Amino acid sequence: MDRERGTTSSSRVRRGREKRHHQTRQREAEEEHNGPVCRKMDMWVDFEKLGWTEWIVFPKRYNAYRCQGSCPTPVDETFSPTNHAYMQSLLQLHHPSKAPCLSCVPTRLSPLSMLYYENGKMVMRHHENMLVEECGCQ
Structure with missing residues (x-):
């Protein structure tokens, strides 16, 4: 006890x-x-549909993901809010006309390795912030 x-x-x-x-x-x-809560959703990028297959060797397509959904008011730590977002959600709860609702946005991104032609030479580069890893409310 x-x-x-x-x-x-x-x-x-x-x-x-x-x-x-x-x-x-x-x-x-x-x-x-309010509809589905903030979460990661598929968003396929197809370089053939963009007309970029002449210069992009790999990948031909990839899942970049996107964030979609509503944010609870007040927001809690499961949605990775910044301190500002947390205070904004409290203000929105108590004084809705004084603060906008939070937005469902990427809170963690990762790089994508790509093989492509640049100035006539094949190069491999790691492009930062190309894949959504986690979504949250801000």
Whole structure:
């Protein structure tokens, strides 16, 4: 038993479980009201459709991904908010006319290696920030 709080370990575990269940139910209710929550979605880039196959050797196409969905108000840490985004979501909750809703955006990107012709020579380069790895609310 925790003498300072007067609780047992099992009651803390139970309260934590109840809190997570409540947060899940809140998120489900918000999704029903506002549509799907912020998440990573497919976005295929096809260089043949862009007419770039003469100079791009590899890849011929790739999944760049994109971010789509609504952001909860207030936002929580599962959406990787900046401190500014967190404060904006609180302001939006309490004073909707004073702050816009958060946007679902890429929060972590990764590079893409490409093989292509440049000035008549074949080169391989790693282009930064080409693939969405994670989405969040900002």
